[in-house]
Amino acid sequence: MIWNPNKECMSRDEMHSLQSKRLNKLVTYVYHNVPFYRNKMQEMDITPEDIQSIDDIVKLPFTTKQDLRDNYPYGLQAAPPSEIVRVHASSGTTGNPTIVGYTRKDLAVWSEVMARALTAYGITRDDTFSVSYGYGLFTGGLGAHYGVENLGATVIPTSTGNTEKHIRLIRDLKITGIACTPSYALYLAETLEKMGLSKNDISLKVGAFGAEPWTESMRKEIEDRLGLKGFNLYGLSEIMGPGVSYECSEQNGSHICEDHFYPEIINPETLEQLPVGEHGELVFTTLTKEGMPLLRYRTKDLCSLIPGTCACGRTAIRMGRIVGRSDDMLIIRGINVFPSQVESVILEMPEFEPQYMLIVDRINNLDTLQVQVEVRKDFFSDDIGRMLALKKRLSDKLKSVLSISAEVKLMEPNSIERSQGKSKHVIDKRIL
Amino acid sequence: MSIKQLSIFLENKTGRINEVTKILGKNGINMHAFSMAETTDFGILRLIVTEVEKAVEVLRNANFAVMLTDVVCISCPNVAGSLSEILERLAENDIFIEYMYAFAEGDNANVVIRPNNIQKCLEILGSCNCSIKID
Incomplete structure (x- = not known):
């Protein structure tokens, strides 16, 4: 099943032209609303008129996590405060926390991309879905929550903690899908077994796992012990939250919602854009974001992009498994x-x-x-x-x-x- | 009859051989013969010891990579030309020697040979001027 075939299966030419149009609009928007970007562009002697096609993106400046910290709390926000309807923040263990403001439209885009992900996993409006990411400043809980609602399935906002009660709900409410970290899924399996139950006592069929690195062997173990099929769910709060990319039934890379988040792979040393297929640092530009749009945000995640139409029918480019962090290079x-x-x-x-x-x-x-x-x-x-x-x-x-x-x-x-x-x-x- | 030789993988690191001899000594295992083959970064220590099975166990417990290798051990007269005669016979019969080590003492010389074909090697040695050691 595909939530939004118009976008997820768009021809490459149409996607290129949509991305070009959106990038031009975005650059004009940040140039006029974010002094940080205007100054950078002026230093580089470029104006929004220089950005006509998505291929012109290489002319634009990069954004780093440090830039977000230096401009704490609202320095990179483009929308006026009256338009911001929600704020999320990342943990500030290594400096200022990162504050991300969302407009009403940003939240609509977010629940749209989450619905695409859930649909790719096989979730429909007939499912009952437990969101076991933390609810709060972290984007996982609320991000997944509104995706499930948008899709029309029943959301059970379990959040984290009280695992035994959670398992009881999974049994009694016949919960069929769960979103959580892979390590929590393993903990859930352990608790289930400790309670004298097994996968045969529950009816979970889909797990949306993300927010931390995991391996194929973890996937297999979770699938064996919980009796579900595990899918990768990728996202980062600076860009949006969960739903930036997601696996489909083929499980050969995660499809990026590239009509909203334009991906590039760069050489983290020379900062040059690398040809599709090469490994390097993943960079995102938020093509449609209003609250805190970012140009060429360096994720520090290392992976490669996989082009071509997927056997699932989607044309959206895929990102391969994250093989490391550019800090390790x-x-x-x-x-x-x-x-x-x-x-x-x-x-x-x-x-x-x-x-x-x-x-x-x-x-x-x-x-x-x-x-x-x-x-x-x-x-x-x-x-x-x-x-x-x-x-x-x-x-x-x-x-x-x-x-x-x-x-x-x-x-x-x-x-x-x-x-x-x-x-x-x-x-x-x-x-x- | 062939005998069992201990082969131990060692990093080239000061004091590593002593670790092995210390463990064997502590366990009352005596060494009859000892040879070290080395490359730039690792070596293989080859030993003929009194209690083979026990030696393997104590060394494995100490995390050494140990294996047993079949070798032939002979004793031949400690006179000029006696080893040459034996090796000549082996070569004539296509026995390839992967490695060997020897030491002489009084009237006899002991030789440990790792041939490519143990059985054939033993047959040929049976007709040579030497005695084949069994343990």
């Missing part, structure tokens, strides 16, 4: 290297433990990369030739993936430090 001999690239190579080879460490150094003015990996006990061989061949196989694979050569160092089992939570995988010894 290393530049070695001028080449961008992400720890996640190394990880993917190592995970493919059963001879190695999933632990690894990258040691970056500069010796005689040349950057060096050493990849330390643990050989699994059962793959250790007494034959030096075989061990060296294994080492060479890994270094060849790394070279083809990274485009630079890395020195592989085979380590003893359990010699690389296991850290709790976010593992630290890089030691950069260069003094730059």
